[in-house]
Amino acid sequence: MTTFSFLTDIIPNETSELPQTSGQEAHPDEHHLRWNLDQIRYKLFILSGKGGVGKSSVAVTLALALARRGFDVGLLDVDLHGPDVYRMLGLGKPLSLIHGEHSLPEDLKHLKIISVEAMMQNRDAAIIWRGAVKHKIIRQFLSQIEWEALDFLIIDAPPGTGDEHLAIAESIPEARAVIVSTPQEISLADVRKSINFCQKIGLQIIGVVENMGHVVCADCGTSIPLFRSGVGDQAMRSLNLNLLGSLPFDPQIVAAADDGRLKDLDPADSPFFQELDTVLNNIFTAVGQTEPQKSLAAGEPGVTRFAVPVQDGRLAEQFSQNQHFALITVRRNQIVEQREAIPPDFKPGILPAWLKREGVTHIIAAGLKTSVQDFFNRQGLTVILASSGLSPETLVKQHLDNLSAKND
Numbered sequence: 001m002t003t004f005s006f007l008t009d010i011i012p013n014e015t016s017e018l019p020q021t022s023g024q025e026a027h028p029d030e031h032h033l034r035w036n037l038d039q040i041r042y043k044l045f046i047l048s049g050k051g052g053v054g055k056s057s058v059a060v061t062l063a064l065a066l067a068r069r070g071f072d073v074g075l076l077d078v079d080l081h082g083p084d085v086y087r088m089l090g091l092g093k094p095l096s097l098i099h100g101e102h103s104l105p106e107d108l109k110h111l112k113i114i115s116v117e118a119m120m121q122n123r124d125a126a127i128i129w130r131g132a133v134k135h136k137i138i139r140q141f142l143s144q145i146e147w148e149a150l151d152f153l154i155i156d157a158p159p160g161t162g163d164e165h166l167a168i169a170e171s172i173p174e175a176r177a178v179i180v181s182t183p184q185e186i187s188l189a190d191v192r193k194s195i196n197f198c199q200k201i202g203l204q205i206i207g208v209v210e211n212m213g214h215v216v217c218a219d220c221g222t223s224i225p226l227f228r229s230g231v232g233d234q235a236m237r238s239l240n241l242n243l244l245g246s247l248p249f250d251p252q253i254v255a256a257a258d259d260g261r262l263k264d265l266d267p268a269d270s271p272f273f274q275e276l277d278t279v280l281n282n283i284f285t286a287v288g289q290t291e292p293q294k295s296l297a298a299g300e301p302g303v304t305r306f307a308v309p310v311q312d313g314r315l316a317e318q319f320s321q322n323q324h325f326a327l328i329t330v331r332r333n334q335i336v337e338q339r340e341a342i343p344p345d346f347k348p349g350i351l352p353a354w355l356k357r358e359g360v361t362h363i364i365a366a367g368l369k370t371s372v373q374d375f376f377n378r379q380g381l382t383v384i385l386a387s388s389g390l391s392p393e394t395l396v397k398q399h400l401d402n403l404s405a406k407n408d
């Protein structure tokens with residue numbers, strides 16, 4: 001569940017009044033912001049120099065495709081003046097600020113979405129906010145929403161390079177930019193501005209998605225260019241950018257986005273979604289995500305994942321830096337998957353977040369102090385104490401045997 005009650009004090013009701021803020025306040029949320037962001041593995045910032053090139057469509061469909069592959073995904077719409085994400089997905093009802101919470105439909109269980117549009121009682125109201133207010137709202141989206149452990153956060157920005165972009169770049173310096181463009185010289189000129197912006201503020205660009213440059217013939221599957229051919233390719237080469245993929249113009253995308261049915265389109269019937277797979281795979285390569293499919297989703301019914309700190313293939317006597325964990329997945333009392341992984345750090349703020357991101361539900365460990373056990377328990381991780389020296393597989397099997405003996 002994502003909670004939003006904090007927004008009552010910053011979102012004007014039905015009007016475009018400015019909330020009172022100097023914009024100069026120190027951010028008491030700094031700690032929470034870092035805590036939240038440390039739990040998110042990859043942050044992708046979707047940009048375009050020009051409006052209407054399909055940036056929101058790419059952001060939304062990337063988020064859908066990732067969630068369908070089992071990744072935990074957050075989609076943040078920071079296009080404060082023209083938020084479209086909520087509309088494209090048909091998430092009709094405005095968020096109830098009285099109850100301060102909102103739950104997403106079951107079929108989007110791997111996807112969390114937040115857009116300023118979700119909070120507007122009147123969606124046609126113009127939003128007139130100064131830079132400082134935008135900055136504050138974006139910081140609050142990032143620091144006060146309980147995003148929890150995510151594999152990907154997709155951020156949809158307005159066109160151009162304005163306050164929203166600066167707020168994101170300052171708050172998430174580790175975000176990586178994906179630039180969306182159509183293959184026309186007029187759009188590509190704006191791409192150069194986006195590149196310049198990213199370079200000036202030190203945002204890493206992972207590549208460009210070319211959109212609506214061709215159509216795919218429904219009868220013969222031939223690709224028919226809609227613009228002067230070669231313009232996009234030449235520009236990518238001259239800008240030294242990675243082309244992540246070329247998405248076709250697909251009339252189903254327009255109709256589905258207009259009707260709020262983007263999430264209902266069958267990817268198998270859509271040339272756009274088929275080509276989006278190439279974009280996704282190129283993004284995985286660029287960010288170093290080795291598995292294009294999350295093997296088994298954390299929290300799936302009947303699935304538990306054990307983390308066992310190991311040394312020389314056996315349960316380690318204690319936690320130590322650079323230690324491997326055996327991650328063992330159990331489904332219906334059977335071990336279905338086993339692999340090793342190393343956490344990025346052993347700090348209290350990092351280790352539980354990493355374990356949760358890896359879908360871990362149980363830790364098997366030796367000699368953990370009660371205070372450390374309580375700490376993991378508070379993070380929703382069950383601790384099972386065992387003696388060191390046995391293999392992780394044996395320990396998990398012993399635990400499963402003990403459980404079934406108790407149930408008999």
Ligand SMILES: Nc1ncnc2c1ncn2[C@@H]1O[C@H](COP(=O)(O)OP(=O)(O)OP(=O)(O)O)[C@@H](O)[C@H]1O
Nearest residue numbers: 051052053054055056057159248249250253254257
């Ligand atoms: N590949 C595509 N095929 C067909 N229609 C598309 C495609 N990509 C985007 N569209 C349509 O083009 C229009 C503009 O797309 P979108 O809103 O995603 O652009 P944008 O760059 O985010 O615009 P802005 O930032 O100005 O809001 C929408 O109607 C959308 O449905």
